[in-house]
Amino acid sequence: MARREPLNREKVLDAALALADEEGLDGLSMRRLAKMLGVEAMSLYNHVSNKADLVDGIAERVFAQVELPDPGLPWQRRIREAALGMYRAFRRHPVVPLALATDRSNPTSVRALRPVDALVGALYEAGFDDVGAWRALGAVNGLVFGSLLMSTGGFTNLPEVHAGERNVGAFITRMDPEALPHFSRLLRGTRDGVDPETDFAQALDALIRGLESEPK
Secondary structure, three states, X not given: OOOOOOOOHHHHHHHHHHHHHHHOHHHOOHHHHHHHHOOOHXXXXXXXXXXXHHHHHHHHHHHOOOOOOOOOOOHHHHHHHHXXXXXXXXXXXXXXXXXXXXXXXXXXXXXXXXHHHHHHHHHHHHOOOHHHHHHHHHHHHHHHHHHHHHHOOOXXXXXXXXXXXXXXXXXXXXXXXXXXXXHHHHHHHHOOOOOHHHHHHHHHHHHHHHHHHOOO
């Protein structure tokens, strides 16, 4: 009989992230996670304090997947790469932005906050003061989370399927083009040509151009 490798926090969090990706945050429980790992639920408490610690841990792991921008790049490029990296990591694991947006997770470790620190550093280099950097960071975060919210159907659908692909058809069949001519035209014209990441990147570029023109 093969000897089971001992558990550690990293293995527990890897399994928790896989379970949450498959079952959602409500499906993530110590009991189900223990069953998945083939152990007793009480043994998990040697590695995580409780479910809140578990959710913070998986959020930290996803933040750690964000590739940090080269500090030698211009500040505009650093903002773009950090924001795009967060968007991609969160889109692969939409349970994490859901946990953050609903205040079920608030990771404060260095590992989790490095991408945010890189963003803020770029904003300071651009010349923003504390208040300006805070507002600009909010704009970037708002774009990241808003784009994810729209493209994943509230952070709850499969990350590889754009929520709009399911919803546009229903809108088109029910919409009166005479009463709503502009929105009707827009939906018909973009039904087959929308890519979430391309849309996000274009919006991000527009936001960065706006930051360039902000008085410092």
